[in-house]
Amino acid sequence: MTTLEAALGRHVVVTGHGASPAAAAWRRLVASPAARAGLVIVVAVLLVAIVTPAVHVYDASTDADLTLRLKPPTGAHPFGTDSLGRDILVRVLHATRVSLGLALSAVALAMAIGSALGFLAGYFRGHVDLALMFCMDILLAFPATLLAIAIVAMIGPGLRNSLFAISLVSVPVYARLSRGAALALREQEFVLAAQGLGCSAARVLLSHIVPNSLPPLIVQTTLSIAFAILEGAALGFLGLGAQPPAPEWGAMLADSYKFFTSGAWWVFFFPGAAIMLSVLGFNLLGDGLRDALDPRLGRE
Amino acid sequence: MRRYAIRRSLTVVPVLLGVSVLVFSFVHMIPGDPALTMLGERATPEKVAEVRARLGLDRPIWQQYVLYFGHVLHGDLGVSVVRGDPVTTDLLRRFPATVELALAAIVLAITIGIPIGIGSAVWRNSLLDSLARLGALTGVSMPIFWLGLMLAWFFGVQLRVLPTGFRLDSGTTFVPWTNFVMLDATLQGDWSALADALRHLVLPALALATIPLAIIARMTRASMLDVLSREYIRTAEAKGLSRQAVILRHALRNALLPVLTVIGLQVGHLLAGAILTETIFSWPGIGLWVYESIESRDYAIVQGASLFIAAIVVVVNLVTDLLYAAVDPRIKYE
Numbered sequence: 001m002t003t004l005e006a007a008l009g010r011h012v013v014v015t016g017h018g019a020s021p022a023a024a025a026w027r028r029l030v031a032s033p034a035a036r037a038g039l040v041i042v043v044a045v046l047l048v049a050i051v052t053p054a055v056h057v058y059d060a061s062t063d064a065d066l067t068l069r070l071k072p073p074t075g076a077h078p079f080g081t082d083s084l085g086r087d088i089l090v091r092v093l094h095a096t097r098v099s100l101g102l103a104l105s106a107v108a109l110a111m112a113i114g115s116a117l118g119f120l121a122g123y124f125r126g127h128v129d130l131a132l133m134f135c136m137d138i139l140l141a142f143p144a145t146l147l148a149i150a151i152v153a154m155i156g157p158g159l160r161n162s163l164f165a166i167s168l169v170s171v172p173v174y175a176r177l178s179r180g181a182a183l184a185l186r187e188q189e190f191v192l193a194a195q196g197l198g199c200s201a202a203r204v205l206l207s208h209i210v211p212n213s214l215p216p217l218i219v220q221t222t223l224s225i226a227f228a229i230l231e232g233a234a235l236g237f238l239g240l241g242a243q244p245p246a247p248e249w250g251a252m253l254a255d256s257y258k259f260f261t262s263g264a265w266w267v268f269f270f271p272g273a274a275i276m277l278s279v280l281g282f283n284l285l286g287d288g289l290r291d292a293l294d295p296r297l298g299r300e
Numbered sequence: 301m302r303r304y305a306i307r308r309s310l311t312v313v314p315v316l317l318g319v320s321v322l323v324f325s326f327v328h329m330i331p332g333d334p335a336l337t338m339l340g341e342r343a344t345p346e347k348v349a350e351v352r353a354r355l356g357l358d359r360p361i362w363q364q365y366v367l368y369f370g371h372v373l374h375g376d377l378g379v380s381v382v383r384g385d386p387v388t389t390d391l392l393r394r395f396p397a398t399v400e401l402a403l404a405a406i407v408l409a410i411t412i413g414i415p416i417g418i419g420s421a422v423w424r425n426s427l428l429d430s431l432a433r434l435g436a437l438t439g440v441s442m443p444i445f446w447l448g449l450m451l452a453w454f455f456g457v458q459l460r461v462l463p464t465g466f467r468l469d470s471g472t473t474f475v476p477w478t479n480f481v482m483l484d485a486t487l488q489g490d491w492s493a494l495a496d497a498l499r500h501l502v503l504p505a506l507a508l509a510t511i512p513l514a515i516i517a518r519m520t521r522a523s524m525l526d527v528l529s530r531e532y533i534r535t536a537e538a539k540g541l542s543r544q545a546v547i548l549r550h551a552l553r554n555a556l557l558p559v560l561t562v563i564g565l566q567v568g569h570l571l572a573g574a575i576l577t578e579t580i581f582s583w584p585g586i587g588l589w590v591y592e593s594i595e596s597r598d599y600a601i602v603q604g605a606s607l608f609i610a611a612i613v614v615v616v617n618l619v620t621d622l623l624y625a626a627v628d629p630r631i632k633y634e
Contacts, residue, residue: 034434138318142610143572150606153594154329230443234576237445238591253446257580260453261464268453272446279441287437 035288
């Protein structure tokens with residue numbers, strides 16, 4: 001078939017002949033410059049989140065120095081200082097752990113709950129499916145940002161409540177995705193064969209349907225992390241996420257945005273740039289993973 | 301088509317009911333006594349009792365919902381706890397500002413995003429395509445509140461060419477009729493007010509347009525690429541039609557169908573994004589109102605605005621689906 005397609009001049013995807021599917025996907029991923037850039041950014045952001053607290057202890061109570069208020073970037077303070085004289089670079093680096101931690105935990109929770117619901121709905125169908133998908137449709141009727149803001153506004157500000165809200169608004173995407181995968185896979189012959197051999201529903205789901213649904217879920221998770229970072233920052237910016245003096249990118253922007261008329265651009269530039277760069281990294285990686293994990297899509 | 305339209309329209313009813321249940325439950329998510337939380341610790345017991353009675357918190361929960369839903373059906377979204385004004389009145393007074401901003405943003409997103417998407421697909425893998433794709437990906441990765449700040453700082457503070465807040469200059473004598481300032485200025489023939497309104501609109505609309513613009517450009521590119529690989533395009537080219545005619549008459553008309561759906565989906569993003577954009581630019585719409593009400597714990601406003609926006613999103617999605625079905629007769633209800 002490959003020869004025929006090549007003879008017809010069609011696009012032929014290199015699948016890494018002889019390699020395992022994972023190794024082939026990895027090879028396709030690193031072959032794309034955009035995906036490589038995304039991978040580098042994501043690894044760098046993860047390293048900053050892990051290494052920073054290990055090499056530098058942040059103490060919010062001793063951090064402020066009012067004699068150094070709103071100083072522009074210098075050698076001593078490469079990102080300048082904020083309205084309380086705190087070093088912005090130190091806070092941006094420490095905020096990485098908070099912002100990324102929030103996004104990763106929220107997505108992990110959403111994926112666990114959403115996928116479980118979706119697999120059950122898609123596999124068992126019937127009333128369970130109808131009821132679950134109706135609930136998901138209701139959640140999807142709200143713009144995700146609005147729903148997250150409204151929920152945290154009600155249950156109270158804070159990181160834990162933000163995590164809950166971001167997870168909740170991310171659940172429907174996973175539920176729909178895994179339901180779709182389960183619906184498609186439950187009619188496949190290998191699933192019918194497993195059922196015919198007497199496998200329990202749990203075993204069919206866990207051993208056959210879930211592993212075969214992983215590629216789209218992995219892609220979605222990467223893109224969801226990008227979305228969750230933005231949502232977390234938006235909540236922080238509105239005063240609903242991390243509370244002062246904890247360093248978090250969105251909350252740092254909230255602290256600083258009233259100073260933009262004074263010309264102190266550095267107070268909001270660096271936290272925002274950190275948000276954008278990390279979101280861009282996960283988006284680039286997500287797009288790259290989508291191409292790498294599904295060779296049928298080809299390279300656009 | 302008619303059958304599809306009726307069945308699709310009917311699906312909206314249970315969703316709107318579900319939305320109303322979720323919004324109703326917002327008050328019950330408040331930890332502790334919602335009335336006490338809204339009024340603060342210094343509230344008198346009489347005032348707390350009054351708010352509890354007004355919210356129906358002293359009744360069984362199903363009665364509370366029936367009461368709430370009955371009020372909603374009569375257009376009553378409750379009363380602001382802080383100012384005592386009906387939420388619906390304030391909502392309708394502020395809605396035109398948000399509509400004006402959202403319309404400006406979506407017009408910007410469409411007029412810039414579609415040509416970029418077309419160019420990107422037609423000159424695939426060129427430098428233009430690479431730049432457009434990177435630009436679009438950066439656009440969807442942009443925190444719009446940060447972009448808004450940067451725009452306000454650069455154009456408003458550094459260059460001093462555009463205002464950074466409100467809908468009109470503070471010294472203006474212009475009195476709008478409907479609160480759609482640009483429409484009112486046009487109707488009244490007040491061109492200086494129109495110019496002033498436009499200058500105030502540029503930065504918030506640009507900030508709000510970024511994400512929809514990026515999404516529309518990406519979708520247009522993907523859809524054009526799909527259409528350009530079809531047999532009928534090859535046939536059109538083989539007939540000797542000019543490249544321009546093939547792209548504009550044959551490819552674009554078909555490629556824009558999925559883009560239509562994506563544009564419909566942006567309405568929700570625009571209304572939610574307005575909370576962040578309006579906060580940055582002190583734009584007196586629903587978004588800024590919600591932000592202020594969160595700060596003052598005026599939950600009736602958060603509830604009312606959420607229900608209103610969700611209802612708009614549901615209706616716009618319905619209209620988009622119906623439009624899609626009208627232009628594409630293959631769509632059927634399954």
